Amino acid sequence: MAEKRKVTRKKIKATDVMKQFMADYYYELDHAAKTGEKKVAWCSSVGPAEILRAMDFLIYFPETHSAMLGATRMAMEFIPHANALGYTPEICSYLTADIGAFTRGVTPLSRAYEGIESVPKPDVLVFNTNQCRDIQDWFSWYSREFEAPIVGIHTHRGVMDVTESHISSIAKQMEDIIEPLEEISGVRFDLNELKRVVALSRECSDLWKKVLDTAAAIPSPLTFFDGTILMGPAVVGRGTQRAVDFYKVLLSELEDRIENGIGAVEDERFRIYWEGMPIWGRLRAHSELFTELKACVLASTYCNSWIFSAFDAEDPFGSMAKAYTELFIVRSDEAKEKYITKMIDFFKVDGVIFHDARTCPNNSNCRYGMPQRLSADTGVPGLIINGDLNDLRCLSDEQTNTNIEAFIEQLEEQKISANEYTEKTTLEE
Ligand code: SF4
Secondary structure, three states, X not given: OOOOOOOOOOOOOHHHHHHHHHHHHHHHHHXXXXXXXXXXXXXXXXXXXXXXXXXXXXXXXXXXXXXXXXXOOOHHHHHHHHHOOOXXXXXXXXXXXXHHHHHOOOOHHHHHOOOOOOOOOOOEEEEEOOOOOHHHXXXXXXXXXXXXXXXXXXXXXXXXXXXXXXXXXXXXXHHHOHHHHHHHHOOXXXXXXXXXXXXXXXXXXXXXXXXXXXXXXXXXXXXXXXXXXXXXXXXXXXXXXXXXHHHHHHHHHHHHHHHOOOOOOOOOOEEEEEEOOOOHHHHHHHHHHHHHOXXXXXXXXXXXXXXXXXXXXXXXXXXXXXXXXXXXXXXXXXXXHHHHHHHHHHOOOOXXXXXXXXXXXXXXXXXXXXXXXXXXXXXXXXXXXXXXXXOHHHOOHHHHHHHHHHHHHHHHHHHHHHHHHHHHHHHHO
């Protein structure tokens, strides 16, 4: 059995800067919704946020809100209320938790930020089906509830190579939503402003990538569990100078750690890649479990999903269409396997955890033999854990912990055998 003792991962100081960022973000939205001084747009997390920002909307992201419901474990109380409305327990538990909480007049924002009583009322809802169809159903429910207009981008799915025809069809849809948004916002679309915002989004994305790439260092200065929190500004603040400034501060702290050989996990022995959604209600427990096992979960498909390297201010519509279609979730299994293989190599990964999230088949890539194929191709073992992003009824803690401990033990045995082999061959030489 691999050694296990009580330790916690090292705190990243920039987290406090991020907390202030998120507080200011939600208070600004709340003020706008209460006073009507600015229009509020709801947007899916990998939706065309740049267009909305360029048209002076404040942007609210329901997925981030629902992740808060999950992380605070409030989701469990509210999912049944959405089930009662006909949204079954089998569909996205972001959707069910969020709609359920709304019907009960509850939001975790009230607990986190004094004075905020509800989510900000939308003037428009804008979705992109690049992630899934659930997002459209989710936003449509709120559109009916608030009697607010809804517009959307309908994206291709299962894409192997992103081609010109994919890009031009999505870019055209993005251009088509400008006119209705002008009517709602009362702001005339300005191409130069969009270029400015896209340039800032690109800068934010590049910095976020650099932050995540620091995990390639040995020991890694960063864990996936830090990433799920620190990604906040990349999701809700991309396109702003403030998000760019935050990631400069964070990057500098992580580079300092690398220079001084400081790992996020003390005595890092195993390097793990996390494939799939986080289990929001178990972030702390999982972080502690892996840390105790000297295993650093250091990289993930999930956190990488807010890297948009295609953004180009000189071609805002074409590059946004490309960036939002190149996403991992949009791609074919073959393209996904190539991507994960690259990540295993880049981050020098010993093992991969595949989270089979019950209510999100879109982010569960272990149902059609991918872990087995990847393991055969790379020689890196994988472990599937059953769970969910928000619905903790889909998770057995005991079984998950036992499986993770056994997996780390397997990695330990592999390391011992590999070392013995190296020693033997060195002696023979
Ligand atoms: S991708 Fe999954 S978690 Fe995200 S909105 Fe769609 S179903 Fe829900």
